[in-house]
Amino acid sequence: MKTMLSYFAHNKYRLTIFGLLAGATIICVGIVRLRAALTGSTHYAFLIWNLFLAWIPFIIAYFTYVTSISRRWLYFIVPFSAILWMLFFPNAPYILTDFQHLSNAGGDIPVWYDVILLIWFAFTGLFLGMVSLFLMQEIIRREFGRWFGWGFVVAVAGLTTMGIYMGRFLRWNSWDVLGNLGGMAQFTIYYVINPTPRSLVFAGLFVPFFLFVYLLLYTFGHLLLEHRVEDKPVKVST
């Protein structure tokens, strides 16, 4: 009992963030359910699936983070789960592009309801992504150093944008890597060699957005540290 309590105290914020995201997911599902009850249409039910997909990289990152603490597992499990994580990661920020469904909203329910519904989903998805990215960055930073950690974040921002583009415009899924690796690789290489204006502009606008949000969250964390140092020094038991 005592060890369990100290475990909770030790991981207070990690558990709180997990609880917050789980709570937000439940509310998201509730908002879609309420919409279905009010209108009798099952529109936006696919968002629940998309949010479920956004949870996969979060869980992989969490799992990887925990196993990476013990050195023994590090070199076996981490590379494998990092690739799996990268495959599923774009699903988290992908939900932002679901705002496109607002273009034909307003038929069965007021537009403002759908706006709030999509905001709930998009923010929950992006936060799931940001927290899981932070966990992965921490693993890299610990093993290889600070600059590799940031290089990793920039690389992920680029790859994610590519992933979102492939999902939104070319309609590929994360699991096509298993089912149709050849086709997907061919397609991707073709697109990298022959970029369209659309793909270039999309990447040019989305990569900085992703980095901006992540950097802001990261800096905000540091700001808190700065305050703590200013106000009252943190007690460190040695």
Add this chain to the structure above:
Amino acid sequence: MLQPYLAFLNRNKYKLAIIGLLLGASFFSVFLVIARMAYSDSQQYRGLIWNLFLAWIPFVLAYIAYALSWKRSLLYVAIPVFSLLWLAFFPNAPYILTDLQYLNRAAVEAPLWFDIILLIWFSWTGMLLGLISLYLMHEIVQRNFGRWPGWLFVLVVSGLSSAGIYVGRFLRWNSWDILQNPSELAMDILGLAIDPSLRLLAFTTLFAVFFLFVYLTLYTFAHLFREQVEQTMPHKVVKNTK
């Protein structure tokens, strides 16, 4: 000669980085609207620049209030004035999220995905401006009155700003009508309070809970980060010598 400036920069590194990030994001957002206007010859979304400017006002007010709040003598004179002014302008920051509704009118002059990214840039910049200014105000309240009054403050602001967004979005009032048109605004709000519509209740509840969720997640994420630094990089933490 540069020494004191450099020391100041170093001491306020992260505060300045946050301002820099938000400024950069604001410029980027404005640039997107200008690019859209150049590309399409349409004035659509120009209003967003004004809305983003309004979102900066509470941020600047909170920043000044925060800086002043270290001086005890000013605390009880300047802070209440700043807080009221801050509260009057605060809803403008999360308000930009409701501008996503413009996606409903499918524009023909620019691709839909471009407008989505444009609106996401504006709405996230506005929302983050709001969240950080709320955090600064939260800190002031917490430092002077304690932990629970601090969280109560956050709760009240979430509710009030959701109501404020509603009043702005559906009844078309502005922050400055508090000074320009106080009696009419008061009558309108009184009318809403006596006889709330289902729309008002649903909107305010969904939005207030959303706002709280985002603030709490940001807050917890930042603490998670701190926890991480304390556990893995203890040299970064100042040791308590007492």
